[in-house]
Amino acid sequence: ERGEDGHVNIIYWQAPSIMTPYLSSGTKDIEASSLVLEPLGRYTETGELVPYLAEEIPTVENGGVSEDLKSITWKLKEGLLWSDGSPVTSADVKFTADYCMDPEGGCAQLAKFDHIASIDTPDDLTVVVNFDEAMPNPYGPFMGGQSPILQKAQFESCTGAAASTCTEANFNPIGTGPFVVDEFKPNDVISLSANPNYRDPAKPAFATATLKGGGDAEAAARAVLQTGEFDYAWNLQLAPDVLASMAEGGQGTPVSAFGTLVERLEMNMTDPSPDLPEGERSTVAHPHPILSDFNVRKALSMAIDRGLLTEIGYGQAGRPTCNLVPAPALYASDNEECLTQDLEGAKALLEEAGWTDSDGDGVREKDGMKLSLLYQTSTNAVRQDFQALIKDWWNQIGVETELRNVDSSVFFGGDPGSPDTFQKFYADVEMYANNFDGTDPQSYLQMYRCGNEPKPSSQWQGENINRFCNEEYDALLDELAKTGELSKRGEIAKQLNDIITKETMTIVPLVDRGRVSAHSNTLGGVVLNTWDSELWNAADWYRIDG
Amino acid sequence: MLDNAIARIEKLRVEFETKDGTVAGVEDVSFDVGPGETVCIVGESGSGKSVSSLSLMRLIEFGGGEIANGRLIFDRKDGDELDLAKADQDLMRDIRGNEIGMIFQEPMTALNPVFTIERQLTEGLRVHRDMSKEQAQARALELMQQVRIPEPERRLKQYPHELSGGMRQRVVIAMALACKPRLLIADEPTTALDVTIQAEILALMDRLKRETGTAVMFITHDMAVVAQMADRVVVMFRGRKVEEGTVEEIFENPQHPYTKALLAAVPKLGEMKGKPLPEPMKLLGHEQDEIKPITGTDQPLLQVENLTTRFPVKGGFFRRTVANVHAVEDVSFTLNKGQTLSLVGESGCGKSTAGRSILRLVEPMRGRISLDGVDVMGLGPNMLRDERRQMQMIFQDPFASLNPQMQLADQVAEPMRNFGSHAGSEMMDRVEMLFDRVELPRSFMRRYPHELSGGQRQRIAIARALALNPKLIVADEAVSALDVSVQAQVVNLMMELQAELGLSYLFISHDMAVVERVSHNVGVMYLGRIVEIGPRAAVFENPQHPYTQALMKAVPVADPHRRKSEKDLNFKPIPSPIHPVGYEPEPNTYREVSPGHLVLTSDSGY
Amino acid sequence: MLTYAIRRLVLSVPTLLFISFVIFMLLQLAPGDPMAQVPLTVPPEVKQKMREALGVGEPALVQYWKWLVQVFWTEPKVFIDWLTRDSFLLGWLPDTNLYQGELRVISWQTRSPVMDIVLQRIPQTLWVVGLSYVVGVLIALPIGIYSAYRQYSVFDQAGTFVTMVGFSIPPFFTGPLLIVIFSVYLGWFPSIYDTTHVVNDWESFKYQLSQMIMPVMVLALQTTAQLSRYMRASMLDNLNQDYVRTARAKGLSEAVVVMVHVLRNSMIPVITVIALGVPAIFGGAIITENVFKVNGIGQLLITALFANDLPMVMTLTFIFAFLIVMFNLIADILYGLLDPRIRYD
Amino acid sequence: MTDSPQDDVILAEGAKAAPIEALKDKGPMAPPRSKWRDVWEQFRKHKGAMMGAFFLFFITFGVLIGPYLWTLDPQALDIRNKDMRPIYTAIWNSEADVGWNHPLGSDQLGRDNLSQLIAGGRASMAVGWAAMLLSLIIGTGVGVMAGFFKKLDGPLMRLTDLFLSLPILPLLLVAVTLFRQPLRANFGPEGGMFILIVTVVGITSWMPTARIVRGDVLALKEREFVLAARSIGTQPFKIIKRHLLPNVLSPIMVSATLGLATAIITESALSFLGVGFPSDFPTWGKMLADAVARMEDFPERVLLPGVAISLTVLGVNYLGDGLRDALDPRIRGR
Numbered sequence A: 001e002r003g004e005d006g007h008v009n010i011i012y013w014q015a016p017s018i019m020t021p022y023l024s025s026g027t028k029d030i031e032a033s034s035l036v037l038e039p040l041g042r043y044t045e046t047g048e049l050v051p052y053l054a055e056e057i058p059t060v061e062n063g064g065v066s067e068d069l070k071s072i073t074w075k076l077k078e079g080l081l082w083s084d085g086s087p088v089t090s091a092d093v094k095f096t097a098d099y100c101m102d103p104e105g106g107c108a109q110l111a112k113f114d115h116i117a118s119i120d121t122p123d124d125l126t127v128v129v130n131f132d133e134a135m136p137n138p139y140g141p142f143m144g145g146q147s148p149i150l151q152k153a154q155f156e157s158c159t160g161a162a163a164s165t166c167t168e169a170n171f172n173p174i175g176t177g178p179f180v181v182d183e184f185k186p187n188d189v190i191s192l193s194a195n196p197n198y199r200d201p202a203k204p205a206f207a208t209a210t211l212k213g214g215g216d217a218e219a220a221a222r223a224v225l226q227t228g229e230f231d232y233a234w235n236l237q238l239a240p241d242v243l244a245s246m247a248e249g250g251q252g253t254p255v256s257a258f259g260t261l262v263e264r265l266e267m268n269m270t271d272p273s274p275d276l277p278e279g280e281r282s283t284v285a286h287p288h289p290i291l292s293d294f295n296v297r298k299a300l301s302m303a304i305d306r307g308l309l310t311e312i313g314y315g316q317a318g319r320p321t322c323n324l325v326p327a328p329a330l331y332a333s334d335n336e337e338c339l340t341q342d343l344e345g346a347k348a349l350l351e352e353a354g355w356t357d358s359d360g361d362g363v364r365e366k367d368g369m370k371l372s373l374l375y376q377t378s379t380n381a382v383r384q385d386f387q388a389l390i391k392d393w394w395n396q397i398g399v400e401t402e403l404r405n406v407d408s409s410v411f412f413g414g415d416p417g418s419p420d421t422f423q424k425f426y427a428d429v430e431m432y433a434n435n436f437d438g439t440d441p442q443s444y445l446q447m448y449r450c451g452n453e454p455k456p457s458s459q460w461q462g463e464n465i466n467r468f469c470n471e472e473y474d475a476l477l478d479e480l481a482k483t484g485e486l487s488k489r490g491e492i493a494k495q496l497n498d499i500i501t502k503e504t505m506t507i508v509p510l511v512d513r514g515r516v517s518a519h520s521n522t523l524g525g526v527v528l529n530t531w532d533s534e535l536w537n538a539a540d541w542y543r544i545d546g
Numbered sequence B: 001m002l003d004n005a006i007a008r009i010e011k012l013r014v015e016f017e018t019k020d021g022t023v024a025g026v027e028d029v030s031f032d033v034g035p036g037e038t039v040c041i042v043g044e045s046g047s048g049k050s051v052s053s054l055s056l057m058r059l060i061e062f063g064g065g066e067i068a069n070g071r072l073i074f075d076r077k078d079g080d081e082l083d084l085a086k087a088d089q090d091l092m093r094d095i096r097g098n099e100i101g102m103i104f105q106e107p108m109t110a111l112n113p114v115f116t117i118e119r120q121l122t123e124g125l126r127v128h129r130d131m132s133k134e135q136a137q138a139r140a141l142e143l144m145q146q147v148r149i150p151e152p153e154r155r156l157k158q159y160p161h162e163l164s165g166g167m168r169q170r171v172v173i174a175m176a177l178a179c180k181p182r183l184l185i186a187d188e189p190t191t192a193l194d195v196t197i198q199a200e201i202l203a204l205m206d207r208l209k210r211e212t213g214t215a216v217m218f219i220t221h222d223m224a225v226v227a228q229m230a231d232r233v234v235v236m237f238r239g240r241k242v243e244e245g246t247v248e249e250i251f252e253n254p255q256h257p258y259t260k261a262l263l264a265a266v267p268k269l270g271e272m273k274g275k276p277l278p279e280p281m282k283l284l285g286h287e288q289d290e291i292k293p294i295t296g297t298d299q300p301l302l303q304v305e306n307l308t309t310r311f312p313v314k315g316g317f318f319r320r321t322v323a324n325v326h327a328v329e330d331v332s333f334t335l336n337k338g339q340t341l342s343l344v345g346e347s348g349c350g351k352s353t354a355g356r357s358i359l360r361l362v363e364p365m366r367g368r369i370s371l372d373g374v375d376v377m378g379l380g381p382n383m384l385r386d387e388r389r390q391m392q393m394i395f396q397d398p399f400a401s402l403n404p405q406m407q408l409a410d411q412v413a414e415p416m417r418n419f420g421s422h423a424g425s426e427m428m429d430r431v432e433m434l435f436d437r438v439e440l441p442r443s444f445m446r447r448y449p450h451e452l453s454g455g456q457r458q459r460i461a462i463a464r465a466l467a468l469n470p471k472l473i474v475a476d477e478a479v480s481a482l483d484v485s486v487q488a489q490v491v492n493l494m495m496e497l498q499a500e501l502g503l504s505y506l507f508i509s510h511d512m513a514v515v516e517r518v519s520h521n522v523g524v525m526y527l528g529r530i531v532e533i534g535p536r537a538a539v540f541e542n543p544q545h546p547y548t549q550a551l552m553k554a555v556p557v558a559d560p561h562r563r564k565s566e567k568d569l570n571f572k573p574i575p576s577p578i579h580p581v582g583y584e585p586e587p588n589t590y591r592e593v594s595p596g597h598l599v600l601t602s603d604s605g606y
Numbered sequence C: 001m002l003t004y005a006i007r008r009l010v011l012s013v014p015t016l017l018f019i020s021f022v023i024f025m026l027l028q029l030a031p032g033d034p035m036a037q038v039p040l041t042v043p044p045e046v047k048q049k050m051r052e053a054l055g056v057g058e059p060a061l062v063q064y065w066k067w068l069v070q071v072f073w074t075e076p077k078v079f080i081d082w083l084t085r086d087s088f089l090l091g092w093l094p095d096t097n098l099y100q101g102e103l104r105v106i107s108w109q110t111r112s113p114v115m116d117i118v119l120q121r122i123p124q125t126l127w128v129v130g131l132s133y134v135v136g137v138l139i140a141l142p143i144g145i146y147s148a149y150r151q152y153s154v155f156d157q158a159g160t161f162v163t164m165v166g167f168s169i170p171p172f173f174t175g176p177l178l179i180v181i182f183s184v185y186l187g188w189f190p191s192i193y194d195t196t197h198v199v200n201d202w203e204s205f206k207y208q209l210s211q212m213i214m215p216v217m218v219l220a221l222q223t224t225a226q227l228s229r230y231m232r233a234s235m236l237d238n239l240n241q242d243y244v245r246t247a248r249a250k251g252l253s254e255a256v257v258v259m260v261h262v263l264r265n266s267m268i269p270v271i272t273v274i275a276l277g278v279p280a281i282f283g284g285a286i287i288t289e290n291v292f293k294v295n296g297i298g299q300l301l302i303t304a305l306f307a308n309d310l311p312m313v314m315t316l317t318f319i320f321a322f323l324i325v326m327f328n329l330i331a332d333i334l335y336g337l338l339d340p341r342i343r344y345d
Numbered sequence D: 001m002t003d004s005p006q007d008d009v010i011l012a013e014g015a016k017a018a019p020i021e022a023l024k025d026k027g028p029m030a031p032p033r034s035k036w037r038d039v040w041e042q043f044r045k046h047k048g049a050m051m052g053a054f055f056l057f058f059i060t061f062g063v064l065i066g067p068y069l070w071t072l073d074p075q076a077l078d079i080r081n082k083d084m085r086p087i088y089t090a091i092w093n094s095e096a097d098v099g100w101n102h103p104l105g106s107d108q109l110g111r112d113n114l115s116q117l118i119a120g121g122r123a124s125m126a127v128g129w130a131a132m133l134l135s136l137i138i139g140t141g142v143g144v145m146a147g148f149f150k151k152l153d154g155p156l157m158r159l160t161d162l163f164l165s166l167p168i169l170p171l172l173l174v175a176v177t178l179f180r181q182p183l184r185a186n187f188g189p190e191g192g193m194f195i196l197i198v199t200v201v202g203i204t205s206w207m208p209t210a211r212i213v214r215g216d217v218l219a220l221k222e223r224e225f226v227l228a229a230r231s232i233g234t235q236p237f238k239i240i241k242r243h244l245l246p247n248v249l250s251p252i253m254v255s256a257t258l259g260l261a262t263a264i265i266t267e268s269a270l271s272f273l274g275v276g277f278p279s280d281f282p283t284w285g286k287m288l289a290d291a292v293a294r295m296e297d298f299p300e301r302v303l304l305p306g307v308a309i310s311l312t313v314l315g316v317n318y319l320g321d322g323l324r325d326a327l328d329p330r331i332r333g334r
């Protein structure tokens, strides 16, 4: 029965600041808006596609996707209503695309609408998206929490430069989801109530909801696990022992799930030496004097005990991995060779490669070059623990390591003027985490294409952070882009993954980072999903009596 | 001992707990106060005068003291006798302000700055007399009239800082008298006031005592005031009573050596009559010293012409100068080598400013100053600094004019360091010599100012001023803050030095008796102008300007036979020296009465 | 006095302009980027588009000028409109409709007018931080008075000790400690402040009290520590003054002497200190707000800072500077009003 | 002090002694003592101050000598011995994981708490002292200049107002992000951050000192000894050095003690907000901030640094109280 379970309290320690994913790409905002706005289809916790507003997921098999992979046809469910009672039509869907693709609007999900040539609405329930090239993965637009459907009537006057002035619409969007916004206090709290026009008359079970934001993960965990004030807490990035001891509070349960987020070390293949003139540091013009040696990279990887790192940093929310693409199963390589630490092996390897400690200072040299590395990452407690541990291991194999951490707003800020961005890579090794949207790794793997590296001529934009360049890899990428068949795609993706990880040790994956969230013991129906919004099935949540 | 005494103090001993252990403030003091009688308690600073009076009020407890011994018998209105030393504070509250009133020394701080006069006057009345607000206000007005405050209605609504010192002291007296106390304790009520105001307040108290029949316990260190006020005198010395007697007995036939010394040290106005030149005082114990008049020379050292100093008053939206304080207005005089010129006048008349202007410690507006032929006004900063070797200054407050954080030898040596005139051991030799010169033991050289008494400090200040062999010393109230006995010593020292070194003094003081003692010439200042100037004998014995005459009348004389009465006094309040920008007073013109004796003929504001 | 106040007011305009310029330039210098929080999956071109939409690329002076116009011209218009339209006070006046849809100061994070959010945050901050200030003052004054009156007594020594400890323990420690004790073990108070809570009956009032008590206490501890020191020192200064002796000599009771004569004088400097502390209320208490999730101004500022939300940071810091300047002025004027000796002209 | 041998002479009956004795100055009879000896005498009488000084000395000594006595590297990881409890927990909990190799226990990465506490103390004390000194120098300089030179008063006080109205926290964060890298490049990660924090705390906390000092200098300037110094030709800077600075020492002392405390606390607040020292560089504030999450299981990790901070602050404050009394010659003279 709709509304019979009263009230549900959700806490996000990062407070949502806006209710549409199009003007913010922050996870908190995307997840908050997923209570109200819905896409045509979502990913399930296993990464499968399920229809939401669409009748079914279009595929080549059912004819929804054209043979040449250049168009996809969505059919809306019949009788869908917006929360204000007006019907949902294909015009809304088309409008959503237009809204995001407006060049003045600064749409955060523009990448989802890449390669769209045109959108046709043959009738009120049918939407045809035409691409300008073959799209083996045509599920960019309108799939998943990042690109839900907006109501045309509400946002019509909010396109382009006017997007940010539509505060009312941005805070209180009319949606099709289980809840509607009663009051939105940016960066603080959102009060919601059940959508009277939700398509399933029995849902949601809760009449009202609040989504409180702010504070820190620890307090959020405490509120669910220890004091029981809240029913659901998102993304509890806490040290495992802290979380475990809080879970003894008995009020709630932590839950975890894994996606594609991998904490990794990136090896710089170019020389970041400050002695080089500005504009040539960390560019392909100068290969790295130490890390160009595969054996060094390999030894560095061998020295690491990924199991221990995981245990200390992430506990049940992490698992050691050797892969850049750890999931979904279709694309995940079975590479496990790196999981056992081998300090002796690493030492031997270095010795063999000519890196010896000739002067007895504990640091190896070769040709007068000291085996000394600068290892940087963003400022974050777990990363600093990792740095400390890895430095320790590397010291043991005779590699001198200097640690450095940069404020994350600078590190990830992408300011071409700052020397400390991860793109500039003015260090030898850096550590961060990255993942890909949805389930298809193609664009993710494409980042490491030769020529895509950040360089002065591209204002240091570019995703090939390592400055990796490998013909075989690029050739495989081209092949992947042409392949539509899933199993074939999986094969190629695994090969790509192996080239960049175990074969060249360009990227040294450490931990496959999952999500930990917690729900109170009285909240039922929670299914943690890392492929989509965590609140993807909030409509199914209910209260367990007890 | 009178049986019907209002207050009887018997064997009083008051102790203070200090960090160095228990200290006795007064010891074994006994005396009594009869009805309608004025008992003066005299003695130098720290002799226990205030402690005795505060004990009687039982206020000493709040200052950390404790009555260790003795009885304080007080005769209450209803005839009972009560030992105040044993009374509890509730009872005391009833007596305080009601049966015993008290006037304090500092009129500036004795009133609460944030309450109106009316509020402070009525408070006691409402507590002790259960008066309604209106009744108390009416009574307050009556009191204000009784103490002769002009415009009493308006004053009642004002705050203490809006009243002059004299008026404030009147308010304090009114407050003490509000409930018609049987005993009035006055703790140095006039020490902080100008002679003229002092005279008025003394006369006022005298009249009130006669009108109301209140017994008065009057505390002072000034023998001249004692001579004016007392029926009986109690002399205190270092916490003990050393002598007691009627005022005539004490003045004419002192018994105790301390009383004798004290009386010898008091300069009496008129003592110098017939002597044209200043001469040192004859002090007890120095009888054998030869007393030589100081002649000086006739060569002019300092010539000041038309000196004018004004301070701007800023105001308004743009902080522009809206008015000027005419502190020194067209002052001219000449000071000869080896002689002393004194400037006298009431507080605020511009004496200090005149002295400072000459050293250019404040920048004069115009005028000509020539010191031994050097045009001081025309000197640039460096030259001026050099020229200051020739002229030095001694300040009023010996506590404030020495740096508390510096050793005495360093302070004396500082001028020499500044000018590099002496160095190393030569400098130390000179410092030792200077210490000898001002009769301080050399062992004091390594001490700090707080370890010295006021007189010793003032001697350090003199030594410092002498360090550079100046020709001119400006002594700005240099002896005003000192106890009489010490004052006499310092005055004698200064005169000795003058005789020996041929110094010239510009002696600034409000104390006419001291001025009479030390000066060759005297200038009387009023509102920034010199209203009369001339040889000391001429000005003191033949005052011409009405202000000078009034001033001379106001000075109390340390002789019980020459008491003043209230009707001799008529003072007008001093008008404001503040004039709007652009106001230019006419130049001063003088009439020469006798050679060198000039009297202002143009308007002086008096 | 009036001239003085007006003069100071007028002088504060260039001061504030200068301050705003300094702050603006400092923030411009900061290397942060509003896109830092954007996940790495978003391609650089898209980020660039987003940046342009926020107007980040423009020259600093142009941005500053725009900001000035928005704050000093557009926002007042909106405010006047609001006054004449919705406010209780002036709602009866005809609607002014001065605001014609010009661009207001827009937050980069929320894409909504900064002022609206600030107004939304002020109640929480005032409730908690303001109340704690009041509580702190109310506790501090008696402690200060009594410590001074009984200088070096056990009470005074203990008071000194406690206030010093209060001063030296950071709120990020006291806060979680209280939460663990009172929320986790005892379960008396909620650990998370509910900003949507509306007080409309006794029950809800009790709830409001229970959720405020911990943050208020944590903050009040610090206020108390500092103010009671001031109060004590000021009382000690005045207790030794001559007028106190005069008052006693009049036969007034100790209560009147201390609580009327001495207190009135001692309060003069203390009140100005209190007034000078008021801007800090509006500035929020960043750490405490964070610990208890009282999402007030302080939390707004810190999130904006970390998100490089320049307009928000700029406007908030400017408001803060404005309050400081104004309360400085108010403190001076209060001083003049309370102390009859001071006359400004 | 009123009782001196001569009193009895004067008061002796018959007063055969020379009468001038009665008027003789009451000189100090004790032999002259050096100023610092005097200060010390006075200081010793202040119990709180002695205790404060003792604690401060103990802590300072501990953090300075500590690393030589307890040589474990505070950054050394000993992952097998992580999460050990302090040795004293064994008293009531025989199962607690304790050991003499980590007398105060170890943290979640097995770093030794004792050596961290010592190293953290070094950092905190160094930050505290340096920031305090910096703010003192700026504050005193500005205050003295403004108070002494009339022309500078206006501009300097406006500057002070400006700094007072600058919102400190944003400024701090901006400065941290701005200058962290260049400083790190020149002074290393810890050195750079140290300089940064010290500078930022220093330049944002000198204003109260400046105001107090200015007020005092204005008042002192009216005192006659300054006028006297001018009249004997002392140059302005010598006046400041000889006459003004020694006399504003006690308010400066008070600001100094407060400054030390605020600097330590500000540093810890910065650490709490995550913009302080590098993560592997312990300070008390950082240890406290990091340990708050594990407060229930490992209370010692918050208590140890918390108590250390409090004791230091308390010690410094009491020390300041005592010093103020001892340095004031009027109090000392009594």
Ligand SMILES: Nc1ncnc2c1ncn2[C@@H]1O[C@H](COP(=O)(O)OP(=O)(O)OP(=O)(O)O)[C@@H](O)[C@H]1O
Binding pocket: B016, B017, B018, B023, B024, B025, B026, B043, B044, B045, B046, B047, B048, B049, B050, B051, B052, B063, B064, B065, B221, D002
């Ligand atoms: N609160 C106190 N604590 C310690 N000693 C005190 C205190 N008050 C007074 N004394 C001591 O008691 C003695 C007498 O002091 P008292 O104030 O009575 O002197 P006085 O004769 O009134 O001097 P003055 O003319 O300076 O007012 C002095 O030696 C003084 O040091």
Ligand SMILES: Nc1ncnc2c1ncn2[C@@H]1O[C@H](COP(=O)(O)OP(=O)(O)OP(=O)(O)O)[C@@H](O)[C@H]1O
Binding pocket: B311, B312, B325, B326, B327, B345, B346, B347, B348, B349, B350, B351, B352, B353, B354, B510, B577
């Ligand atoms: N620095 C100053 N700024 C403004 N006005 C001043 C200043 N110094 C003195 N005055 C004013 O100048 C006038 C003369 O002051 P001055 O100090 O010379 O008087 P005085 O005769 O020495 O008085 P006292 O006997 O009280 O020392 C007074 O009205 C005083 O208020």
Ligand SMILES: [Mg+2]
Binding pocket: B049, B050, B051, B187
């Ligand atoms: Mg006295």
Ligand SMILES: [Mg+2]
Binding pocket: B351, B352, B353, B477
């Ligand atoms: Mg004077």
Ligand code: NI
Binding pocket: B191, B222, B480, B511
């Ligand atoms: Ni006198």
